[in-house]
Amino acid sequence: DAGITQSPRHKVTETGTPVTLRCHQTENHRYMYWYRQDPGHGLRLIHYSYGVKDTDKGEVSDGYSVSRSKTEDFLLTLESATSSQTSVYFCAISGTPRDRGEETQYFGPGTRLLVL
Amino acid sequence: GENVEQHPSTLSVQEGDSAVIKCTYSDSASNYFPWYKQELGKGPQLIIDIRSNVGEKKDQRIAVTLNKTAKHFSLHITETQPEDSAVYFCAASRNTNAGKSTFGDGTTLTVKP
Numbered sequence: 001d002a003g004i005t006q007s008p009r010h011k012v013t014e015t016g017t018p019v020t021l022r023c024h025q026t027e028n029h030r031y032m033y034w035y036r037q038d039p040g041h042g043l044r045l046i047h048y049s050y051g052v053k054d055t056d057k058g059e060v061s062d063g064y065s066v067s068r069s070k071t072e073d074f075l076l077t078l079e080s081a082t083s084s085q086t087s088v089y090f091c092a093i094s095g096t097p098r099d100r101g102e103e104t105q106y107f108g109p110g111t112r113l114l115v116l
Numbered sequence: 117g118e119n120v121e122q123h124p125s126t127l128s129v130q131e132g133d134s135a136v137i138k139c140t141y142s143d144s145a146s147n148y149f150p151w152y153k154q155e156l157g158k159g160p161q162l163i164i165d166i167r168s169n170v171g172e173k174k175d176q177r178i179a180v181t182l183n184k185t186a187k188h189f190s191l192h193i194t195e196t197q198p199e200d201s202a203v204y205f206c207a208a209s210r211n212t213n214a215g216k217s218t219f220g221d222g223t224t225l226t227v228k229p
Contacts, residue, residue: 033216042122042205042219043160058216059117090159102167105150105217107159 003027004108006091012114019078021111023091025071031094032074033058034066036087037110043090049074081115088112118143120208122220129196130228137223139206140188146208149182149189150217154203163204164191196227 003026035043045058047066091108119142147168152160182189207217
């Protein structure tokens with residue numbers, strides 16, 4: 001398995017509070033992503049990063065911000081959490097593993113967030 | 117932007133039968149088509165992918181076919197086993213960057229023993 005960890009794995013918070021989710025990789029891959037997964041919607045891209053301090057928006061970026069100060073860490077922040085942000089959040093990385101020779105995407109284990 | 121539609125949303129088969137999941141995409145510039153398997157409580161895991169320079173790819177019991185003209189691709193699982201039960205997602209992207217994929221909504225596959 002690719003070396004991707006997410007923290008926390010579960011979080012319950014209240015509407016209006018800030019929340020930060022962390023993704024950490026040990027693969028030294030350039031690209032990192034945050035997706036959210038909701039029933040009936042598959043996975044939707046929130047933000048992604050193509051290098052340290054280089055980030056861009058995905059299709060559902062409103063209400064979210066990201067930061068990447070180190071290659072291995074990509075943070076997702078909900079500035080003021082809302083109930084519509086209750087979801088499962090997945091971090092992903094993409095790169096070219098030695099045993100494949102082609103760029104591939106790997107997902108972390110997910111963070112389950114409940115906003116009350 | 118890209119739009120990916122996946123069918124069926126649920127699929128139930130008997131152990132040993134074959135399962136087929138189909139996806140269509142809208143962006144003719146998409147050239148990378150991965151399939152992911154997601155087990156309960158886990159992140160999606162890549163099981164097979166295909167790039168637009170080939171029409172078919174096989175890995176043991178799993179195969180993927182791509183029809184670029186019709187803009188659809190399919191996942192075929194033969195000799196299904198109970199451990200194949202999971203949610204399967206297709207995706208499409210313009211791959212210079214495998215990660216900026218647009219995903220289908222998923223198919224829940226149940227293999228009955």
